[in-house]
Amino acid sequence: MERGLTGHYIDTIAGGVRCQAFIPEPLPPQPPLVLNGKLQGRINHAMLALGRLDAISTLLPEASLFLYSYVRKEAVMSSQIEGTQSSLSDLMLYEMKGLPGVPMDDVQEVSCYVNALMLGVQRIREGFPISHRLVMEVHTALMTSGRGIHRGPGQFRSNQVWLGGHRPDEAVFVPPPPQHLAECWSALERFINDIPEATDPLIKAALAHVQFETIHPFMDGNGRLGRLLIPLILVEAGILNEPLLYLSVFFKKHRQVYYERLQQVRVTGDWEAWLLFFVDAVADTASQAVTTARQLNRLREQDKTRLAELGRQAGSAGLVLDALFRLPIANINHLCQQTGLTPATVGKLLTAMEAKLGIVDEVTGQRRNRIYAYRAYIDILNQNPS
Template sequence: MKYQINPDRSVPWNDLPDLPLNPELYRTVEIFEQLGSAKAALGKLQGRSIAIPNQGMLVNTISLQEAKASSAIENIFTTDDELYKAFSEDQNERISGPLKEILMYREALWEGFQYLNERKQFDHNYFRDIYRQVNQASDDIRPPFIHTYIRQGGTGPNAGKPIYTPPRGTGIVDAKLENLIRYLNDDVNFAADPLIKMAIAHFQFEAIHPFRDGNGRTGRIMNIHYLTHKGLLDYPILFMSRYIMDHKDDYYNGLMGVSQRGDWHTWILYMLRAIEVTANLTYDKINDVINTKDAILRAIIAETDVKRPESLVNVIFTQPLTRVRYITGQKLYSENTAKKYLNQLVSMGILERRSIQGNHYYLNSELYRILAE
């Protein structure tokens, strides 16, 4: 069984085959063995995460790192210090540049998750809304007169030359996206294991390239949402972009391998390995966070007179940087009491007090360390 490839990289791939794929393109022993490993790792992560009373803690911490890594794939960089400072600020404070893009990615990750919980299926509005949030744009699917190319990077002799040209033409992109949406929603006519289906759908979305910009980030958000939508995770906490960032060349070579050679085997193996590795990584991070949180709670109870210590610990584990007004805004304590308690934690070595641009912050150094590893 041959896959109809894109023979001319400078010509729009309007013959991009619709889904579903013929299973013979990926039905190999190696893929099914890797599928078993990926499902086992994902199941272990799900089992651990549902035992956590405050899953919002994971959504904030893990999703912020996912946003940072996914943005870095697109050469949008910031430091952890800058990121956590920006996240701890009020919504109305001015944030711009890479920081804003990363925080918007995290918002898209959360809002898309809620959208699917309410609508129960993917649709055009889902993709449009994710794109608009990530890109801070107001447009929709790119019009047919927009000539979009994926070009060779670097500085070599082929730098700037097209390595892939997505579909283009009146109604073509819309039709390809609608086919993808049917594939994602219909498990009767388009039956496949969810993890394999996610890998196929991710390639298809990137090949369609429906928007002017932000397609990579939108497609990676879709990966996580598909897993939560299928009930494989309760919350979007899989740290997949870290693996993709660490194996960036393999990611892009895998995409090109499908379009240029019809090599679905290598691509699907890559995505299944990404799920396995990042599920184990996220599982380890969750365990580290929980064990550290529990140890700190025990120390606070034993050594201080803090009232409602569980609430205070939940706050300092929601994000690495905390401010007094963040605590008072949740009406946990008065301003003076919040300062007193936070300074007690500084004396115990649990928090570090920092002054940044004239503002006082309290850093949970252990949470910071765990997330950075």
């Protein structure tokens, strides 16, 4: 449904050039959303997929093991949208004090994303609403190292920015001037917290994401934080117990359509077209996550069975495999801490698991401070839907 412009333009100056900035109207949309049969059916499909995703703990012996690595996959994909080159293996090597194969700033930014997401979830579980305070804390965590440390962590921007185009008067979009940010955020905060009326959580996540991207309140990190808001809203609403819905892969794959739908909302007011795209992203992503969980569970069972080929070492090798399932790139010291085995024993087990079974690979090529990767596990996580 086309409602027309969903805000108004005002004169502003960016980079010394006069241009028109867009200030969005508060949510919810007016006139209200039209949930016809097609859209409602796709919403229902997405909710069923979310239900299966939330039940993921029944598919894996320890859901936290899947969460650990899946959060990191999302961090990598979300940061790649912003231009970093870090991979999942780079991130895990960095966390293991190894040397990533990309610039340190890139991998630090990805690591900050992980910390920001987990901080947001922690605050919600402590009873904090999604408010100015929480968003500023999460943004500070997101920008606490790497290139972001000089880009105003935890502070609304104080200057006018524009998106797309080399000049602000030819930009694809110019977000609100800094003096309007507090007002715009306050209105969005009320909507997220169901003031004055409640909104279905899935629809709320969809609309709030667009509004946040339109407000563009920070100098940097807006895209990542806007994507973080989606699982945080669903966790706060109890739709998901764990923040396992990450749409970055879908948004990256369909990047052009994603940006077109955002701009379409602003210019024509067609929120329904955006919702169709968003709930398809949710259904596709949730279903893929469940498939990934099943593949990881199957891999664990298969490799546990293969350990029998190691004879008397099989029992201790099972402890090492369990530890690698928690962290699929690890050094001997970490594996000793996780298993209670001695360094000599762990070293022998890893040699056997590499040479005889091909379950792990040594990734440094060094004689000391060696790091091992559970390659099949990482390959499953790196799969993206075609």
